[in-house]
Amino acid sequence: ETGVTQSPTHLIKTRGQQVTLRCSSQSGHNTVSWYQQALGQGPQFIFQYYREEENGRGNFPPRFSGLQFPNYSSELNVNALELDDSALYLCASSFWGAYEQYFGPGTRLTVT
Amino acid sequence: RKEVEQDPGPFNVPEGATVAFNCTYSNSASQSFFWYRQDCRKEPKLLMSVYSSGNEDGRFTAQLNRASQYISLLIRDSKLSDSATYLCHSGTSYGKLTFGQGTILTVHP
Numbered sequence: 001e002t003g004v005t006q007s008p009t010h011l012i013k014t015r016g017q018q019v020t021l022r023c024s025s026q027s028g029h030n031t032v033s034w035y036q037q038a039l040g041q042g043p044q045f046i047f048q049y050y051r052e053e054e055n056g057r058g059n060f061p062p063r064f065s066g067l068q069f070p071n072y073s074s075e076l077n078v079n080a081l082e083l084d085d086s087a088l089y090l091c092a093s094s095f096w097g098a099y100e101q102y103f104g105p106g107t108r109l110t111v112t
Numbered sequence: 113r114k115e116v117e118q119d120p121g122p123f124n125v126p127e128g129a130t131v132a133f134n135c136t137y138s139n140s141a142s143q144s145f146f147w148y149r150q151d152c153r154k155e156p157k158l159l160m161s162v163y164s165s166g167n168e169d170g171r172f173t174a175q176l177n178r179a180s181q182y183i184s185l186l187i188r189d190s191k192l193s194d195s196a197t198y199l200c201h202s203g204t205s206y207g208k209l210t211f212g213q214g215t216i217l218t219v220h221p
Contacts, residue, residue, distance in 0.1 A: 036221060040119075042199050042211035043156065056208050067186035090155055097204030103155035 002027045002091050004104035012110045013081050021076045021107045023091030031055070031073040033101060034066060034088040043090055049074055050096050078109075086111045113138055116202055118190075118212035125219055130189045133215045135200030136182045144185045145176055148179040149196045150214065156199055190219045 007026045018031035025032050031050045046096050047080035050070035063079040072093070078085060088108050094099035118135045123132045137145075145162035160167055162183045163173040171178040173186040183200055204210070 017202050035211075040120075040213075042116075042213040044211070045209050048209070098122075098145060098156055099201075099209065100161070101156075101201070102158065103210065 003074075004091060004102055006089075006091050006104035008078055008107060009105070010108045010110075010112065015081055015083060015111055017111075018077065018079045019081060019109060021078075021089050021091075021109070022103055023076070025072045025074070025091075025093030026102050029093035029095055029102070030072050031094045031096045032068055032072065033092045034074070034076045034095070035092065036060070036085075037088040039087075046076070049097075068094045081111045083111050085109065087090050088091050107111075115139055115215075116200060116210045116212040118200055120213055120215060121132050121218065122216035125217070127192060127219055127221055129187045129219075131187055131190055131217065132184055132186045133200075133217075134182050134184050135212050135215075136180075137202050137210075138145055139202070139204050139210075140181065142202040142204050142210075147174055147183075147185050148199040148201060148211075151196050154185075156168055159198070166174070178185040183197055185206075187217075190217075192219050192221065195219045204217055 030054045033048040034046040036042045047057040052068045068074045088106045090106045091104045147159040148156040149159045152157040163177045167174045171188045199214045200212040
């Protein structure tokens with residue numbers, strides 16, 4: 001069984017730039033959720049994808065967008081990066097209808 | 113008010129101690145609850161599910177109190193390896209998933 005993978009591991013971007021983060025779900029899982037985790041905080045839900053559509057969204061602006069592909073992998077895109085976007089971005093996969101989240105190792109984004 | 117709240121700690125306990133964490137939730141429609149463990153600079157890992165009837169796994173016991181809207185995690189006979197951040201998680205509906213800010217536990221010799 002293959003676990004959740006994410007790429008890249010680390011990323012440094014400049015304010016105003018755009019970034020794309022990638023996630024491959026665990027074998028058999030069809031739902032992907034993205035979280036932002038700032039230092040010392042719990043993961044904040046960004047959105048969830050199922051059947052290539054956004055299924056739910058947290059309190060994040062539209063410059064945070066995503067995609068899910070037919071193989072259930074997913075991308076998180078962030079436009080017009082701000083300094084406060086610096087965080088660990090976590091992808092989690094699950095079966096549709098299940099709440100348990102299985103996380104990838106995360107992408108650490110630094111915006112300067 | 114945050115939807116899911118935890119005491120951030122830190123909790124510093126000696127090996128062998130019993131320690132308990134609580135997590136309160138504000139949305140009465142919350143349906144599922146879990147505890148996760150997160151080691152420093154790592155991803156959260158599912159520790160256990162939480163049910164009204166309670167859930168025990170070795171030294172760990174989780175409990176849900178719907179009337180008071182909180183969940184708890186009890187760790188008995190603490191080990192050094194239990195040192196981590198413990199996150200509670202609630203699922204309100206498909207696509208609405210909320211974590212607490214985490215409780216830091218340090219177990220010392």
